[in-house]
Amino acid sequence: MKIDALRVAAFRRFADPAAIEDFADGVNVLTGPNEMGKSTFFHALEAAFVVRHKVSGTVLDAMRPFAGGEPLVEADFSLNGNRWRIRKQFGRGSAAILTDLTAGRVAARNAEAEDQLGRLIGRAGDLQGPIGLVWVKQQRTLHAPDPDVDYVSGKEKPRGERNALQDAIGREVETAAGGEALERVRQLTEAALDLYLTPTRNAAKKNGPLDSARRKRDETRAALDLAERAAAAAEQRLQAIAAASAEFAALSAPELAARRQHDLAQLEAELASEVQRRAEFDVAREALKARLSEAESARQSLAAERARAERLSNLDQQRSLALDLEAQIAALAASLNSDGATPARLQQLSRAAHARDVADAGLQGEAARIEVRVEPAGAGLVRIDGHVIAGQARHDVPESADIVIDGIAAIRVTAAGAERTAAARQSRDAAGLEIAEILVAIGAAAIGEARDRAEARSRKAEELDRMRAKLSGVAPQGSAAIAKEFDRLLASIPPEGGVAALEDNVNSRAAAAHVMRERVDGLMSTILSDEAFRARSAKLDAARNAEASTARELARLTMRIENLKSEQAGADEDGRAGQVAALSGEYERHDGEVKRLEAEGKALLMLARTLEAIEAKARDAFFEPVTRRVQPYLNEVFGSAGLGFKDAFAIDGLTRDGQRQDFAVLSDGTREQLSVLVRLGFAELLAARGVSVPLVLDDPLVYSDDERLGKICRVLQAASLRSPAAGSEPRGLQIIVLTCRATAFQTLSGRRVSVTAWRPDV
Amino acid sequence: MTFRFIHTADWQLGRAFGNLPPELAGELSGARYAAIARIAGIASANGARHVLVAGDIFDAEDLSNTMLRRALERMAEQSAVTWVLLPGNHDPARTGGVWDRVMRFGVPANIICVREDQPLALDGNVFVLPSPLTSKNPGRDPTQWMDTGATPAGAVRIGLAHGSVQGFGSDGESSVLIARDRAATAGLSYLALGDWHGALRVGPQTWYSGTPEPDRFPNNEPGHVLAVSVDGPGVAASVEKIASAQFTWARTTAALRSSSDLAGLEASVASLSTSPGKLLLKLVLTGSLSLSEHADLDAWRETWQARLAHLDVDTAALAVRPVDQDFENLGSDGPLVEAARSLADIASDPTRPDSAVAALALQRLFGFAAQARREGGA
Structure with missing residues (x-):
C-alpha cells in the first residue's frame, strides 16, 4: 500500500482544511518547525485508517480543534494497482466512505467501508492489523526503562534476568505488535496496580489503599473483638447477677426460712428435754453408785466390828493358853x-x-x-x-x-x-x-x-x-x-450401838440402794439409747449446719451480687462493651471498602493478564522473524559485528568494534534506534507476507547522534528501494518521516512533501 | 373525661450507625436524642401530658453513662410531659443493668421507669398496666398478668408492652410473643406496643407506634408517634398517626436500560423527601448499561452522593454490557478491542465466577483507553 494524499479539516490543530497531496513512492519527508502540525497529520493517518467514524466521547473530543467543528479526514492510497479514497466524517453526521478511485465509484459506506478498508490493508485475520505496527508516533518509542533493581527493597527484579537488549527488542516487538494504545493501557493498568499491590502482584502494597483498608479493617476487628468480649462478659455478669439474685430470693423466701427455723427449734427442744432426762438419769446413777458404796461400807464396818470382837476373844484364849504354857514350861525347866x-x-x-x-x-x-x-x-x-x-x-x-x-x-x-x-x-x-x-x-x-x-x-x-x-x-x-494387842484392841472405840447398830445400818443402806436402783431402772426406760441419742444429736447438728450454711450462702450471694454489680459498674464506666454496635458497623464499612478494593485489584489484575496474554501472543508470533530481519540492520547501525544470539533468540550481547558488550543499560538513543529498526523489520515482514503498509515515523530519532542517524537513514533508504519479495508490489517500502529537524535528515534523500490548503467538497 | 397521651417506642437511643460515615453517624445519633423534644412538642400540640414509651428506649444496655444521662436530661427539659418508660429487649430491667444505672443517676421527677408488673395510676382513674421485660429473652408472654391485674372499678386500663404479636408476621427481633387478643382479655382500652419499628395496628385497640426516628432501611412505616385519646373505660381509643422523623430512610429499586432512565430515577429519588440533605437512600439498580452509560451513571452518582445525606448504590445486579459504540471508541479491530471482547465474554457469562471481576476489568479497560486517547490528543 502506498499513501498518495492526506487531507484534514476541523481536525486537531488544523481548524482550516489542509492537505498533503504529493506523497511519492519510497522516502517522504515532511519537515517543519515544532507546532506546525506534523503530529496532526500522523493522527489524521490514524483517524483515517484506524479510528471508527462513529467514535464518541473523549476520543472524538481529542480530534476536535479548539475552535470546534466536526473533524473530517480523507486519505488516498494505492493498492495493487488500484487507487482508493477513505473519507471519514466524525462527530455530528459521522460517516465513512470508501471510494474506488480507479473505478470512480463508492465501494462502501460507514461500517462496511471500514470493514472493507480493513480487509484491503490486511487487517483481517487472527492477528491485529498492521497499521499500528509500523507507525511510530513522536516520542512514543521511548519506554521508561524498567530498572532491574527495585529501589525500595534493593532486590533484583525477576525481569533483571533478561538481557536488556533482548528485553528492549522484545518490548519493541510487543509495542509494535500490540499497538501504542494497548501499551499505554497496559502502563496505566500497571500503574493502577502499583497502587494496590507489590511489584510481584501477590501481596497488597504496604501503605497502599488496599493495605491501609485491610489494616483499618483488622484494627477495627481487633477493637470489635475486645468490645464483643467485654459485652459478652457484661452479658454474662448480668445473667450471673440475675441467677444469684434468684438464688438469694429462693434461699431467703420467708416461708422457707420459717419452716427451717421451726424444724430446728423442734429438734433443739426435743434434744434439750432428752439431755435433761439423761442428766437426771446420770444423777440417779451416780446416787445409786453412792448408795451401793455406802451399803458396802456399812457392811464392811459391820464385818470389821465383828472381826474385832472375834479377835479379842481369840486373843483372850491365846493369852490364857500362853500363860498356862508358860507356867508349865517354868515348872518343867525348874524340874530339869x-x-x-x-x-x-x-x-x-x-x-x-x-x-x-x-x-x-x-x-x-x-x-x-x-x-x-x-x-x-x-x-x-x-x-x-x-x-x-x-x-x-x-x-x-x-x-x-x-x-x-x-x-x-x-x-x-x-x-x-x-x-x-x-x-x-x-x-x-x-x-x-x-x-x-x-x-x-x-x-x-x-x-x-x-x-x-x-x-x-x-x-x-x-x-x-x-x-x-x-x-x-x-x-x-x-x-x-x-496381852498388849488385846489391850490395844480393847482400847479402840467401838461403834455406837455396836454391831447391832451396824447391822441396822447395813440394812437401811441396802434398802436405799435398792430404791435408787429402781429409780435408775425407771429412768433408763425413758431415755434414748446412746446410738439413738447420737443420731438425734447428729440430726440437730446437721440442721444447725444447714442453717449456718444457708446464712453463709446468703452472705456469699450478697457479696457476689455486690461484686458483680460493682464490676458491672466498672465495665459501664469503661464503656468498651458499648462500642460493639459502633465498631461492628465500622467493621462492616471497612470490610466493604476492603472488598471493593480487592475487587478493584482483582479486576486490574485480570485486565493486566488479559493484556499481557494478547501482547505475549503478538510477541510469540513476531519476535523470531522480526529479530531475524532486524539483525542485518543492527549490524549495520551498531557496528561491523553482529548480535550474538543464543538459543531461542536470546540475545546475549552486542558485539561492537570487535568488543563484546553486555547491554545492561541501553541508552535512550540506542533504544530509539532499535524501535525504528524493529518497525522497519515489521514492515518488511508484512510486505513479505503480501501486506504492504507504509512505515510512518513521527519525529523519530531525537536522541541519536549524527553518525548513528546517518546509518539509520542509509538503512531506511535501502529499505525504500529494496524489493522485499517476489510477487509483492514492485516498488520498495513507502516511508513517511515527519520531523522538525530538516538538516538531520538531509542525508535521507526522497520526496519533501508540503502542506497545502484544501477545500473539501461537500 | 378524655385522656390523651402519646404512644411511642423503639427510640434506640445511643445507636451507633458505625457502618455509615462517622459524620453522618453522629448526625443520625443526635437526631434520635432530638426526637425527644419533638415528641414533647407533638404531645403539647395534641393536649397530651403523658408519653408512653413502649420499650427499647436505649439501643443497648452498655451505653456510656453520658449517653444515659443525656437521655434523662433531654426528657427532664420537657417538664410539661410525664414520660413513662418501659424496659424492652434492648434495655431489659435486670439487676445491674441499664435501668439500675439510670436509678443510680437519679430519675427526674417527670420520668417514671416501670420495672414491675403492677398497675400504675396515671391520671384520675387512668391506669397503665406495664409489662417490663426483665431479660433479653424472657420466653413468655409478658402481658399475661394484665388479665388479672386489678384496677379500681371504672378505671381506664391501658396496656404497655414490648414484643412480637402472635400470628403477626413481625420481624421484631425479640422472641417475646404477645397474645393477639390481650386487649380484649385484659379489658384494655388500648394496648401500646413496641418492637416493630413501623406504625401499625395489629389488632383491636392494639398498635405498634414504630420508632419516631427511623434507624434502618425499612419496609414498614417508621418515623411516627401515635396520638391516642381514650374517652372512658370500655370505649375504643382513637388513634392518630403523626410524623416525627427528621431523616428519611428509603430503599428503592430501579431498572436501568439506558442513560435516559437516569432522568426517571432522578425524579423518583427527588420525590422521596423534600429535604434531600435528610434522605438516606439505598438504591438497588438492575438492568444493564453500556460502558459509556455506566460512566454517566458514575457522574450521576457523584452528584447525588453529595446531594443526599447518604446514597448507597448497589450495582451488583446491574450488568455492564459493552455496545458497538463502546468498541468503536476503542478503535478498529485492534488488540484493545480483542482484550475488551475477551473480558466482555467473561462478564456476560453469569455462570463464570469471575464475571463480576471481568465486568469491572472491562470498565477499567475502557477508562484507561479513554485516558490514553486524551493523552494522545494532548
Missing part, C-alpha cells in the same frame, strides 16, 4: 534344873561302870573259887570276909578271903594273881567310888535307877521343848505381846 540325871553324868556313869566291869572281869579271872555249904548246925556261924554265909555258896576270891567259922576256925584263902588283882581291885574300887559319887549326885541308888532317872529326865526335856514350841505357835512374842 534340879534333876541330876543329866546326860553328862549318865555318860560319866556309864564310862565308870564300864571301867568297873572291865576291872571286875580282870579280878574274876585270877580269883580262886570258894564253895561252901554251911550245914544247918553251922547256920550263922560261917562268914566270909565278915559276911555270914547261909546254905551253899560259891565265892570267888580274887585276892584273898577270910573265912571265919565262928568259934571253930578262921581260914584265909589267897588267889594266885594277887598283885594284878590288887591293881584291878584298886581300879574297881576307884570306879566303884566314882559310881557311888555319881549315883549320889543323881540321887539314885543303883546304876539301873540312874539310868531310869536319866531317861525320865530326858522325857521331861522333850516335854519342855514341846511346850515351848506350842507357846511359840500360840504367842510367838509371848503372852505379854498378846
Whole structure:
C-alpha cells in the first residue's frame, strides 16, 4: 500500500482544511518547525485508517480543534494497482466512505467501508492489523526503562534476568505488535496496580489503599473483638447477677426460712428435754453408785466390828493358853534344873561302870573259887570276909578271903594273881567310888535307877521343848505381846450401838440402794439409747449446719451480687462493651471498602493478564522473524559485528568494534534506534507476507547522534528501494518521516512533501 | 373525661450507625436524642401530658453513662410531659443493668421507669398496666398478668408492652410473643406496643407506634408517634398517626436500560423527601448499561452522593454490557478491542465466577483507553 494524499479539516490543530497531496513512492519527508502540525497529520493517518467514524466521547473530543467543528479526514492510497479514497466524517453526521478511485465509484459506506478498508490493508485475520505496527508516533518509542533493581527493597527484579537488549527488542516487538494504545493501557493498568499491590502482584502494597483498608479493617476487628468480649462478659455478669439474685430470693423466701427455723427449734427442744432426762438419769446413777458404796461400807464396818470382837476373844484364849504354857514350861525347866540325871553324868556313869566291869572281869579271872555249904548246925556261924554265909555258896576270891567259922576256925584263902588283882581291885574300887559319887549326885541308888532317872529326865526335856514350841505357835512374842494387842484392841472405840447398830445400818443402806436402783431402772426406760441419742444429736447438728450454711450462702450471694454489680459498674464506666454496635458497623464499612478494593485489584489484575496474554501472543508470533530481519540492520547501525544470539533468540550481547558488550543499560538513543529498526523489520515482514503498509515515523530519532542517524537513514533508504519479495508490489517500502529537524535528515534523500490548503467538497 | 397521651417506642437511643460515615453517624445519633423534644412538642400540640414509651428506649444496655444521662436530661427539659418508660429487649430491667444505672443517676421527677408488673395510676382513674421485660429473652408472654391485674372499678386500663404479636408476621427481633387478643382479655382500652419499628395496628385497640426516628432501611412505616385519646373505660381509643422523623430512610429499586432512565430515577429519588440533605437512600439498580452509560451513571452518582445525606448504590445486579459504540471508541479491530471482547465474554457469562471481576476489568479497560486517547490528543 502506498499513501498518495492526506487531507484534514476541523481536525486537531488544523481548524482550516489542509492537505498533503504529493506523497511519492519510497522516502517522504515532511519537515517543519515544532507546532506546525506534523503530529496532526500522523493522527489524521490514524483517524483515517484506524479510528471508527462513529467514535464518541473523549476520543472524538481529542480530534476536535479548539475552535470546534466536526473533524473530517480523507486519505488516498494505492493498492495493487488500484487507487482508493477513505473519507471519514466524525462527530455530528459521522460517516465513512470508501471510494474506488480507479473505478470512480463508492465501494462502501460507514461500517462496511471500514470493514472493507480493513480487509484491503490486511487487517483481517487472527492477528491485529498492521497499521499500528509500523507507525511510530513522536516520542512514543521511548519506554521508561524498567530498572532491574527495585529501589525500595534493593532486590533484583525477576525481569533483571533478561538481557536488556533482548528485553528492549522484545518490548519493541510487543509495542509494535500490540499497538501504542494497548501499551499505554497496559502502563496505566500497571500503574493502577502499583497502587494496590507489590511489584510481584501477590501481596497488597504496604501503605497502599488496599493495605491501609485491610489494616483499618483488622484494627477495627481487633477493637470489635475486645468490645464483643467485654459485652459478652457484661452479658454474662448480668445473667450471673440475675441467677444469684434468684438464688438469694429462693434461699431467703420467708416461708422457707420459717419452716427451717421451726424444724430446728423442734429438734433443739426435743434434744434439750432428752439431755435433761439423761442428766437426771446420770444423777440417779451416780446416787445409786453412792448408795451401793455406802451399803458396802456399812457392811464392811459391820464385818470389821465383828472381826474385832472375834479377835479379842481369840486373843483372850491365846493369852490364857500362853500363860498356862508358860507356867508349865517354868515348872518343867525348874524340874530339869534340879534333876541330876543329866546326860553328862549318865555318860560319866556309864564310862565308870564300864571301867568297873572291865576291872571286875580282870579280878574274876585270877580269883580262886570258894564253895561252901554251911550245914544247918553251922547256920550263922560261917562268914566270909565278915559276911555270914547261909546254905551253899560259891565265892570267888580274887585276892584273898577270910573265912571265919565262928568259934571253930578262921581260914584265909589267897588267889594266885594277887598283885594284878590288887591293881584291878584298886581300879574297881576307884570306879566303884566314882559310881557311888555319881549315883549320889543323881540321887539314885543303883546304876539301873540312874539310868531310869536319866531317861525320865530326858522325857521331861522333850516335854519342855514341846511346850515351848506350842507357846511359840500360840504367842510367838509371848503372852505379854498378846496381852498388849488385846489391850490395844480393847482400847479402840467401838461403834455406837455396836454391831447391832451396824447391822441396822447395813440394812437401811441396802434398802436405799435398792430404791435408787429402781429409780435408775425407771429412768433408763425413758431415755434414748446412746446410738439413738447420737443420731438425734447428729440430726440437730446437721440442721444447725444447714442453717449456718444457708446464712453463709446468703452472705456469699450478697457479696457476689455486690461484686458483680460493682464490676458491672466498672465495665459501664469503661464503656468498651458499648462500642460493639459502633465498631461492628465500622467493621462492616471497612470490610466493604476492603472488598471493593480487592475487587478493584482483582479486576486490574485480570485486565493486566488479559493484556499481557494478547501482547505475549503478538510477541510469540513476531519476535523470531522480526529479530531475524532486524539483525542485518543492527549490524549495520551498531557496528561491523553482529548480535550474538543464543538459543531461542536470546540475545546475549552486542558485539561492537570487535568488543563484546553486555547491554545492561541501553541508552535512550540506542533504544530509539532499535524501535525504528524493529518497525522497519515489521514492515518488511508484512510486505513479505503480501501486506504492504507504509512505515510512518513521527519525529523519530531525537536522541541519536549524527553518525548513528546517518546509518539509520542509509538503512531506511535501502529499505525504500529494496524489493522485499517476489510477487509483492514492485516498488520498495513507502516511508513517511515527519520531523522538525530538516538538516538531520538531509542525508535521507526522497520526496519533501508540503502542506497545502484544501477545500473539501461537500 | 378524655385522656390523651402519646404512644411511642423503639427510640434506640445511643445507636451507633458505625457502618455509615462517622459524620453522618453522629448526625443520625443526635437526631434520635432530638426526637425527644419533638415528641414533647407533638404531645403539647395534641393536649397530651403523658408519653408512653413502649420499650427499647436505649439501643443497648452498655451505653456510656453520658449517653444515659443525656437521655434523662433531654426528657427532664420537657417538664410539661410525664414520660413513662418501659424496659424492652434492648434495655431489659435486670439487676445491674441499664435501668439500675439510670436509678443510680437519679430519675427526674417527670420520668417514671416501670420495672414491675403492677398497675400504675396515671391520671384520675387512668391506669397503665406495664409489662417490663426483665431479660433479653424472657420466653413468655409478658402481658399475661394484665388479665388479672386489678384496677379500681371504672378505671381506664391501658396496656404497655414490648414484643412480637402472635400470628403477626413481625420481624421484631425479640422472641417475646404477645397474645393477639390481650386487649380484649385484659379489658384494655388500648394496648401500646413496641418492637416493630413501623406504625401499625395489629389488632383491636392494639398498635405498634414504630420508632419516631427511623434507624434502618425499612419496609414498614417508621418515623411516627401515635396520638391516642381514650374517652372512658370500655370505649375504643382513637388513634392518630403523626410524623416525627427528621431523616428519611428509603430503599428503592430501579431498572436501568439506558442513560435516559437516569432522568426517571432522578425524579423518583427527588420525590422521596423534600429535604434531600435528610434522605438516606439505598438504591438497588438492575438492568444493564453500556460502558459509556455506566460512566454517566458514575457522574450521576457523584452528584447525588453529595446531594443526599447518604446514597448507597448497589450495582451488583446491574450488568455492564459493552455496545458497538463502546468498541468503536476503542478503535478498529485492534488488540484493545480483542482484550475488551475477551473480558466482555467473561462478564456476560453469569455462570463464570469471575464475571463480576471481568465486568469491572472491562470498565477499567475502557477508562484507561479513554485516558490514553486524551493523552494522545494532548
